[in-house]
Amino acid sequence: MSVAIPEFDEKSVDISGLDFSDLEEKYDVKAPKMIDNCVICDGAPIAPEAKAPVLKKVLTKLFSPCGKIEDLYLPLENGKTKGYLIIRFSNAIEAAKAVAQLNGKKLDVKHRLLVNKLTDIDEYVLSGKIQDDFEAPEFPPFKEIGHLNSWLLDPKGRDQFLMNFDQSVGVYWYRKNLENEPVIEPRMQWTSTYMKWSPKGKYLFSMFPQGVQSWGGPEFQRIHRHLHPGVRLIDFSPNEKYLVTLSPEPIMDPMELREELRKDYPFKAEDIGKKLVIWDISIGVPVKTFALPPDLENATRMPWPLIKWSYDDKYCARQGPDAVAIYETEKDFQLLDKKLLKIEGVQDFEFAPAGVRLVNSKKTDPLDVIISYWTPETENQSAKVSVMQIPNKAVLRTIPLVQVKDIKLNWHDSGKYLCCNVTRHTKSKKTFFSNLHIFQLFEKDIPVDKVELQELVLNFKWETRSNKFITISKSDKGELAASNLGAESNTTTFFDVEEVRVGTGKNLTTLKKWVPLTSISNSFEDISWAPQGRFVILTSFGLASTQLKFYDVEFDGDKPKDQNKKVQSNLKLLTTHNFAGLCELQWESSGRFVTAVSSTWKTKVNNGYTIYDCAGHVLKEEQIDAFKEFQWRPRPESLLTSSDKKRVRKNLKEYAAQFEESDTMDTNAALRELILKRKQLLAEWTEYRSNTVANLASLNLPDHKGTVAEETIETIKEVVLEEHEEVVE
């Protein structure tokens, strides 16, 4: 049996009773109104009717860069213009652009244009939505991320480091003899490329296609997003106040963005097209943007950093053709004295990395900011290296140099010395050799010591704490020699200071003279000093296989005869290690540990890391697939006074004992139990003994030790008082 289904007839349904208003509202497409394309401009001059066409022409010219003007209505009243006008653009984007660019524009001293969208007048003025009374805006709730330096409070004073491997990044505590202890769970996709600590370790930055993000606090929560699409390179001011980002993509016009993105877009109209941005790290907003210099616009290799900073973050500077632009960070990044520092032909410049105490400055004055730069040889002028005081731009010292090919400015970290590594050519211009000119900034008249070398210096590194340095040089024999390079073609030379007395009587002074301690011939190309000096590693980066040689330059022992007796250094080779695929050496900031890294970005050999102590003992070794980065977290300067440090040094043994115990306890849980038990036993025993001794003392017992042994010991000494020799003839 089947049931017949009646055929459905659409027309038979009565729809007159249904309410479609909700759907109509939902799917209603509003035709764009012409009014969206209009702006109203107030504050224009009130001119007589005769001058109206001229005014109209001026205003048309002013507004036309924003878009195509379809109509410009300048109303008249009583033979005068009314002071406002309405402009219709071809679309709403152009209208919005006009508001953004010209609102507040000063036409002349008396007239300031106020440009608004015509719809806004409806919305905010006529609708009555806007209250006359001021209502304070609501601040977003404060986001608690914890103390940014909380990691320094680790009771054991351990160090942190980050590892970037495979797809994740982790931050770990370094523990002696133990597995690394994660500070936070390693995070997947934390960065699209690399990570960077800020220079004093307060922030961690990660890179994304849309910009840079800063992280910090005990849980590494996000602090700020620094939106800068396409960002490639980042850098910091020395006191981690400012962040510099560079992207090959020019900054977009905010008006071209979608509405919802526009709200958080940090850039304004004046930033459009620029590529270099300086950000205030603590508030996360851009403070200054720059276009690239024209010569770098299409460069394949970007010199970096493009912005250099004074030691105190007060000034930053960048180099342009024949000039250096110095900006005052505390005055809205205005040019110092509102003008460029003109230096004809300037090739390179560097700030002193620390404040300089010039001889003629008062003790109470803040340390001076010093800048150094060099200019090349021209037809009738020698090359020059100069040092200049900032902000007064006084040139303190200049040295002329001839037959110069290149100069590298190497500042000592303390700002005390500036070594100019000058590459010179022989008269024939066929071969090159090097001279080192060392400025001594803290001395009277800034003396310059000259070290003449036969060879070409390839690498130069100051020791961070003292006045020693190392050069790696090679004898340049022109093109001929290039074919028969031996394995041991480089020379490593260790320099130290000899104090030389000059003059007589009142003019007697001691001069610093840099002299070689010793030279070693080898194939190394790179020098890596420990951050606290004394220890140094010689090696070569980027080879399939290389050696690490650990040296001590202040070895406490007999000095070999082949080392220069006149200087204090005493060089000793401590250890040699072979290392495959070495890409980088990362010193921990106290100089206790150094990590050798093999990164998958540069080599496929032996990816992973090895941690050594400063004498070259292997502490930890790990091979990790697709290992990218290892970075010790930098530490801020120590707050201890020199007397505090002295006391620590004096009690070093006591401190060491405590650390050793805690190390042992960490290594092994069973041992930890044992040590804790022993601690308790010792404490109990000490308490028992002090109680017993106190009890015994309270009894006032006579001391019997001497009762029997009392005896008088008499000793007779014979002394010869005088001796006479009589000769009897």
Next chain:
Amino acid sequence: MSNKLMRPILLKGHERPLTQVKFNREGDLIFSSAKDYQVYSTSNYLITASADFSGKLWKAETGECIYTWNFESPVKRVEYSPDCKKVFFITDHVMGKQGKIQIFDIDFTKPEQESKPILEIINEGDATTKPTTATWSYAGKHIIAGHADGSISKYDSITGEQLEYSTPFKKTITDIQTSSDRTYFVASSKDQTAKLFDIDSWKLLKEYESESPVNAACITPVKDYIILGGGQDARDVTTTGGGEGKFDAKIFHKIFQDVIGRVKGHFGPLNCIAIHPEGTSYVSGGEDGFIRLHHLPKSYFEFQYEVEKTAEALQHQNASSSSSGNEQIEASA
């Protein structure tokens, strides 16, 4: 600690097994006795106890016998009180005579001594509970005695009243020596253990376990160590086959109760051990008839557990930081 660092001085003056070695108070003389004597001494006078039922007072320098006490049984042990005004003798429980501790007044200035004891502590039980060894507590207030059944007791040295009694050992007590301030003592036993007790509270403080009978134990001054000496009894050596290795002195850490060192050298069990009053050397006497004088090496004094180092470091650090704090206050004032 290795034997190489510790080259002992061997003294061979006895033909028979040693029974007692003793430093004088200044630590510059060693007195030793073999099977026939028991000795105790000050620098000038020496008292000996002998199996011939007598105790004798000697002038140490000349070896002249000043006085003789006569007893009813062999004398096992003698010791001056810390103030040198009293002396006790322990007499053996043999031939129907009860074991006794007899205390005499003594006065070196007189040639004649009291022949009657001022106090007798008599062992009421049989031979198994006889006193085997004893020593004086601080200020001579008590006599601490060890008994053949492994019990120890504390007597008031004036009234003779037994103040404490316990049986912490399974076998006979072989030696009792006090700390240098005489507030606690170590007792050793044939049951292969030695134990540390507080005299006032009679509390067991520490236990040290050896692998052979312990014949002697001493508490070292300066360092917190205990030195134990012993070994298989001579008559058991051949039967147990432990002919080697057990005749060493063991150095224990007093607080942590671990063995931290061994000193080999004797051919037979160690019968007695004495530590120099300054803790710089110790002397051991063996069944083999040798006396070995060991000057303790640097490693003995330098050895420290991590926790000891830390405790010392903290103490030192606190001391130095508080003193430098004062300096700063002075400087600012």
